[in-house]
Amino acid sequence: MSMPATSFSAGPKASAIVVMGVCGSGKSTVASALADALQLRMLDGDDLHEPLSIDKMRSGIPLEDADRLPWLDRVGSYLAAADAQSPRGRIVACSALKRAYRDRIRRICPAVCFVFLDGEPELIRQRMAQRVGHYMHTGLLASQLQALERPQADEADVISLDIALPLPRLVALSISGLGASPATG
Numbered sequence: 001m002s003m004p005a006t007s008f009s010a011g012p013k014a015s016a017i018v019v020m021g022v023c024g025s026g027k028s029t030v031a032s033a034l035a036d037a038l039q040l041r042m043l044d045g046d047d048l049h050e051p052l053s054i055d056k057m058r059s060g061i062p063l064e065d066a067d068r069l070p071w072l073d074r075v076g077s078y079l080a081a082a083d084a085q086s087p088r089g090r091i092v093a094c095s096a097l098k099r100a101y102r103d104r105i106r107r108i109c110p111a112v113c114f115v116f117l118d119g120e121p122e123l124i125r126q127r128m129a130q131r132v133g134h135y136m137h138t139g140l141l142a143s144q145l146q147a148l149e150r151p152q153a154d155e156a157d158v159i160s161l162d163i164a165l166p167l168p169r170l171v172a173l174s175i176s177g178l179g180a181s182p183a184t185g
């Protein structure tokens with residue numbers, strides 16, 4: 001699946017970024033590398049889940065909207081909050097699988113931009129099988145792929161990237177698409 005990066009209308013210095021995609025797409029890895037490059041504070045959205053939701057996923061039970069909506073509110077609030085530790089902005093690795101989920105984050109943090117990591121299900125399965133110590137049950141990939149609503153053209157604040165690209169290229173394309181520039185000094 002070769003997907004070109006698509007640009008969007010967000011201005012330079014995007015300060016609220018969600019790196020999104022299904023489990024195993026590399027959200028945390030890309031978000032961390034992007035945060036380093038831009039000197040932004042990064043949080044894995046998994047850290048904002050309630051313990052009960054983590055227990056469900058660990059047991060192979062897909063989350064329902066009742067589980068996700070308060071979590072999405074916490075993601076949006078985290079992104080919208082400014083503090084001395086993150087004067088340039090924040091990045092969250094968050095699945096944001098459905099348009100309604102992205103819209104919920106947008107309502108709380110209107111300046112948010114999304115980097116969508118997309119790829120072939122088999123590559124994602126391979127990556128998940130290689131992960132050690134992650135609570136996300138590999139059986140949940142099918143439910144995430146089923147729930148996924150790929151961003152549409154009218155979601156102008158999203159860039160889509162192919163996860164088959166090497167990490168440095170994903171970071172470079174993200175920076176370019178965000179209209180940002182790597183931090184210096």
